[in-house]
């Protein structure tokens with residue numbers, strides 16, 4: 001997948017705007033909402049697409065963030081998850097992925113593999129419920 005790059009001028013403008021302090025802000029970078037990293041960029045600056053280009057972000061100054069290496073790592077991990085999610089949603093909408101559980105088997109017994117696959121949760125369980133071990137004690 002081709003990743004577009006910011007123009008050199010855009011990067012310079014973003015760096016100037018940042019005041020040479022990391023511009024990463026908010027939960028996407030692992031901070032509290034509204035909290036800015038603000039660490040010095042003298043040890044290395046990276047230019048991040050606020051909205052990833054794969055998700056429709058452009059290469060304009062508004063979409064360019066001058067951030068530190070640590071924040072960039074964090075954001076990139078998040079972006080990849082978001083891009084995968086958006087890919088899945090697009091594929092589902094276009095019919096590339098068929099909804100699971102609708103394909104009728106011809107009466108074969110479920111293989112171990114198939115059983116494993118159907119047992120796999122489609123969402124991480126952490127948001128759905130909280131373990132109540134404490135109340136069972």
Ligand SMILES: [Zn+2]
Pocket residue numbers: 022023024037038039067068069070071072
């Ligand atoms: Zn940072």
